[in-house]
Amino acid sequence: MNQSTVQDSPPAIRTAGLTRQFGGLHAVDDVHLTVPSGAIFGIVGPNGAGKTTFLNLVNGIIRRTRGDIELLGTRTSAFATHQVARLGVARTFQTIKLIPGLNVVESVVAGRYRVRRDTVLSAVLSLPGERRARRENESRARELLQLVGLDVPPDRPATSLSYGEQRRLEIARALATEPTLLLLDEPTAGMNARESTALGELMLALRDRGLTLVMVEHNMSLVRKYCTLSAVLNSGTLLTTGPPDSCLDDPRVQEAYFGRAEHA
Numbered sequence: 270m271n272q273s274t275v276q277d278s279p280p281a282i283r284t285a286g287l288t289r290q291f292g293g294l295h296a297v298d299d300v301h302l303t304v305p306s307g308a309i310f311g312i313v314g315p316n317g318a319g320k321t322t323f324l325n326l327v328n329g330i331i332r333r334t335r336g337d338i339e340l341l342g343t344r345t346s347a348f349a350t351h352q353v354a355r356l357g358v359a360r361t362f363q364t365i366k367l368i369p370g371l372n373v374v375e376s377v378v379a380g381r382y383r384v385r386r387d388t389v390l391s392a393v394l395s396l397p398g399e400r401r402a403r404r405e406n407e408s409r410a411r412e413l414l415q416l417v418g419l420d421v422p423p424d425r426p427a428t429s430l431s432y433g434e435q436r437r438l439e440i441a442r443a444l445a446t447e448p449t450l451l452l453l454d455e456p457t458a459g460m461n462a463r464e465s466t467a468l469g470e471l472m473l474a475l476r477d478r479g480l481t482l483v484m485v486e487h488n489m490s491l492v493r494k495y496c497t498l499s500a501v502l503n504s505g506t507l508l509t510t511g512p513p514d515s516c517l518d519d520p521r522v523q524e525a526y527f528g529r530a531e532h533a
């Protein structure tokens with residue numbers, strides 16, 4: 270996707286009055302937020318601010334109590350996860366979710382099958398063309414492993430990788446669905462500084478390929494360096510949104526994190 274196409278695209282995410290209650294708790298409370306296409310968008314906020322709940326609402330894992338969600342120009346408020354995935358939205362999780370028993374390359378190919386039921390069916394029935402499709406899937410998986418910088422033997426069991434490597438494998442698996450919008454929940458958790466920087470560079474490379482990236486992240490220097498826009502949640506509400514430096518230096522944000530502005 271070139272730059273003018275990205276600019277002409279509808280917002281990757283638009284929420285209006287988005288609210289999710291758990292009993293009496295407003296985990297996400299009346300959030301009006303727009304993530305433009307082509308952004309690297311950081312969602313930050315103290316623990317329990319509602320960041321993961323927001324991502325869960327966006328990709329249909331949980332249902333809203335009130336409000337609306339529009340993804341890539343389609344109203345998805347009542348969509349289930351698989352319907353959201355088919356629009357071109359992929360997701361990684363705070364807790365790594367790799368399928369035990371699969372090797373590195375199989376884990377990425379599994380990502381492809383997740384949204385392509387027709388391919389699964391032809392694989393099971395061994396229909397003509399299935400072997401060629403499998404070869405293509407594996408070769409695409411190897412390209413994605415290279416893209417995310419995961420230089421390990423493709424036949425290694427996925428669960429034997431280091432934590433940082435597993436996080437990159439999850440991103441490769443998410444990319445295997447050919448998403449337009451990639452949601453990452455704390456992608457640098459457990460990564461060292463070198464791995465975190467590599468992840469930042471990967472996000473830039475993906476953005477240059479036309480993806481929109483939204484990440485929940487606690488690493489503020491990463492957000493400042495690599496995100497083009499950000500939003501701060503606090504107690505479920507949207508405190509502020511805009512370029513990371515102005516958001517994170519906002520006294521209200523400092524207060525949400527530290528209690529008093531002068532502690533920043």
Ligand SMILES: Nc1ncnc2c1ncn2[C@@H]1O[C@H](COP(=O)(O)OP(=O)(O)OP(=O)(O)O)[C@@H](O)[C@H]1O
Binds near residue numbers: 317
């Ligand atoms: N399924 C649930 N049932 C009840 N309460 C929930 C549920 N999921 C989240 N919450 C509550 O909603 C609030 C927001 O949680 P959420 O996980 O979205 O925060 P977060 O900003 O992602 O936090 P962290 O940075 O610690 O991961 C918290 O008070 C949490 O305990």
